[in-house]
Structures are given as structure tokens and as C-alpha cells.
Amino acid sequence: MKKTIAFLLSLIMTLSLLTACSTQKEPNSPNKGGNTSDPSNLKIGLVLTGSANDGGWNQMAADAASTVAAKYGCTVNFSESVATTDIENTIRGYADAGYDIVFAHGAELFDASKQVSKDYPDTKFINSCAFSGQEPNLTGVDFGAYELGFLNGLACAYATEAKKVGVIIAVESDSMLTWVEGIKDAVKYVDESIEVVVVATGSFDDPIKAKQATDAMASKGCDVITQNADACGNGAVEECDTLGLVNVGAVGDQSAYGESCFLSVIQDAHQGIAAAIDEAINGTLKPGPVVMGANANVVYLTGYTGKYANLLTDEEKATLQSVWQQAHDGVDLHTLTK
Incomplete structure (x- = not known):
């Protein structure tokens, strides 16, 4: 009964069928771990806690x-804006329905995975923003959270x-706290007297x-803001415009x-996720922790733009590029x- 309820929940929450293959399993048929000899027979489920149209983290996925x-011509279904209380049921629903690969996007889904x-x-289960996995079938993928934070921190330290x-985060997850750690280390690397407010x-x-958080930090004297909070964080950029503050984007081009x-x-989750699923399909993805950051071109810098495009010196820009x-x-x- 529990499995049936979980599956029904997953059907209700699955909002988009991206493409269908000609051969599909019955919902309650036992899962055999994928037919990699014919990838078009595979079924892949993606679980998102945010909107698939957020212009950043979840949309990349x-x-x-x-x-x-x-x-591959396979079946891929995704569930978006999944509430915390529904995460485990949604993941379980895909597995119970015979999906070969289930990808959970974000550190907040790891316990359920x-x-x-x-x-x-x-x-095969894959969880992004995870620093460990679990034998025999769970891979945790770290998309360079510390590197992302370090580069963000360098830019902020040079700009203030x-x-x-x-620094604005959505929640105090392992991945976001690792990002914050990178920021703090980079700021200290540039100038130990710079204060970081989180x-x-x-x-x-x-x-x-995020706008309210920006207002609060501006009242404390912060003149540079960076954010890692999916669509929520976009409000910080807008508020920086209003208040005349400097902003450094993270994850997506903000x-x-x-x-x-x-x-x-x-932090190009699109490339990282596609690579991880590709390896899972081809049987080369191992359980346990995997790092796909700057080494896999998942973490990188955009060009300089906007009213503060020339805020950093050429030397500071060169240092950022060198660290990357x-x-x-x-x-x-x-x-x-x-």
C-alpha cells in the first residue's frame, strides 16, 4: 500500500514528460537496473525542489x-517544486515505477536518496551537491561548491x-555551507579585515x-552582496540595483x-548532470563521491558586464582567472x- 501511495504521489507531481520511448515498463514491474544495450528503453526520473523555469539551478537540471x-531517445520525467515533506515519496515513486535512474537535485534530497x-x-540513484554516496547504487556528485564559493569570495573581496x-543562502545545507566556507577563505586570502555577513x-x-536580506545587510554596512538561493536569490540582484550596491552572481548568470x-x-549543473547521467547509462558511474567542478568545466567565470564591469583592476581580474x-x-x- 505504501508503495502504491508513493507511486500515485509521483504521478501527481510529475509535471512534464520530456520524451517517450517505444518500449516502457509497466508501473509495478520489477526494475532490473537498466538496459544499457538499448538506452532508448531506459526510464530516468528527476526530482527538483524548485521551479524548472527558475532561470538557474533547477532549470539547468x-x-x-x-x-x-x-x-538517447529514452523516457525522462521530472517533478518540480517538490515540498520537503514529499521528497522521499517522490523519489520512491520513481523507483517503485521501475525507473532505471533516479536523479535527486540538491543537498536537501540526500537523506531521502x-x-x-x-x-x-x-x-541507480544520483544526488547532486552531495559529498558522499552509498554502496551499491548511490552516487553523490559535488559540482565544485568550495571552488564556486572561493571564486565568489575573491570577486567580492576585490569589489568591497x-x-x-x-552572503545570502537559501538554507544551511552542507553544499551551501561549503560554498560559504569558500567565500570566507577567499576573503581572508585577500584581506583578513573584511567582514562576511551571512x-x-x-x-x-x-x-x-532575498530583497529583505539585502536590505538588512545594507543596513549593517555591506556594500557587496552575493547569493546562492536559486530563484529567491534573483531578488538580491534587483535590490542591489535599487540600493546602489555591487553584486556578484552565483550558479547561473544573474x-x-x-x-x-x-x-x-x-556552476553549470546542466553539464554536470548530463555527464553524470551519461556515465550512469554507460555503466561507468561508480557509487560513492564524485567531483565535477572546474576540472570538468562545470565551474567557470562569465565575462564582466553592467555598470561595474570595470570595478576590478586588470591585476585582480587576472588573479581570478589564474585561480580558476x-x-x-x-x-x-x-x-x-x-
Whole structure:
């Protein structure tokens, strides 16, 4: 009965069928772990806690699913804006329906992935923003959270005149706290006297909360803001425009939301997810932790744009590029501050 309820929940929450293949399993048929000899027979489920049209983190995942579907002709379904209370049931619903690969997008889904994967040993589970996995069938993929934060922190440290940097996150997940750690280490690397103020909005999709957080940090003297909160974070860029603050984007290119965003550090989940699923389809993805950051061109810098495009000196811009290159070449950025 529990499995039936979970499956029904997944059907209700699955909002988009990207593409269908000619041969599909019956919903309650036992899953055999995928037929990689004919990828068009595979069924892949993607679970998102935000909107598939957020212009950033979740949309990258949805677009990656489209890329995989187009490449292999397989069935890919996704569930978006899944509430915290429904995460485990949604993941379980895909597994119970005979899906071969289930991709859970975000650190906040990892506990549910660990729990469900135990019950479906023949299904491949992948969880992004995770620093560990679980034998025999759960892979945790880290898209370079620390590298992302370090590059964000460098840009913020170079940009601030008040020596106060505001950092907005959605929740205090392992991945976001690792991003914050990278920011703090980079700021210290540039100038130990710079203060970092961190606020968690508690939301991935409410821009008003990010605007309120920006207002609060501006009142504390922060003149540079950076954010990692999906669609919620876009409100911070808009508010920086209103208040005359400088903004550094993260994850997606956030310059579209305001002239104050002069640089974004991209975390290209589209490329990382497509690569991870591709490896799962071809049988080369192993359970346990996997890192796909700057080394896999998942983390990179945009060009400089907006009203503050020339805020950094040529030397500072060169340092940012040099640090990215080191990460791309496999250098652990933690070592730069030792």
C-alpha cells in the first residue's frame, strides 16, 4: 500500500514528460537496473525542489534532462517544486515505477536518496551537491561548491570598499555551507579585515525574502552582496540595483536581473548532470563521491558586464582567472590559504 501511495504521489507531481520511448515498463514491474544495450528503453526520473523555469539551478537540471532524452531517445520525467515533506515519496515513486535512474537535485534530497536507495538495489540513484554516496547504487556528485564559493569570495573581496560583504543562502545545507566556507577563505586570502555577513532566507523561490536580506545587510554596512538561493536569490540582484550596491552572481548568470551584477561564477549543473547521467547509462558511474567542478568545466567565470564591469583592476581580474585555471588543472583551492 505504501508503495502504491508513493507511486500515485509521483504521478501527481510529475509535471512534464520530456520524451517517450517505444518500449516502457509497466508501473509495478520489477526494475532490473537498466538496459544499457538499448538506452532508448531506459526510464530516468528527476526530482527538483524548485521551479524548472527558475532561470538557474533547477532549470539547468531540467534542461540537462532534455539533453539526455534527445541524445538517447529514452523516457525522462521530472517533478518540480517538490515540498520537503514529499521528497522521499517522490523519489520512491520513481523507483517503485521501475525507473532505471533516479536523479535527486540538491543537498536537501540526500537523506531521502540514502533511505530509498537501500530498498531498490538494482536502481541507480544520483544526488547532486552531495559529498558522499552509498554502496551499491548511490552516487553523490559535488559540482565544485568550495571552488564556486572561493571564486565568489575573491570577486567580492576585490569589489568591497566598506570591507563588509553580504552572503545570502537559501538554507544551511552542507553544499551551501561549503560554498560559504569558500567565500570566507577567499576573503581572508585577500584581506583578513573584511567582514562576511551571512543570512539564510529559508526559501529557494521567494525573491522578496532575498530583497529583505539585502536590505538588512545594507543596513549593517555591506556594500557587496552575493547569493546562492536559486530563484529567491534573483531578488538580491534587483535590490542591489535599487540600493546602489555591487553584486556578484552565483550558479547561473544573474546579470540579467540587474546592472549591479558585474560578474557571475557559474556552476553549470546542466553539464554536470548530463555527464553524470551519461556515465550512469554507460555503466561507468561508480557509487560513492564524485567531483565535477572546474576540472570538468562545470565551474567557470562569465565575462564582466553592467555598470561595474570595470570595478576590478586588470591585476585582480587576472588573479581570478589564474585561480580558476588552477582549479581547472586539479589544484585543491583549500591549499591556497594554508
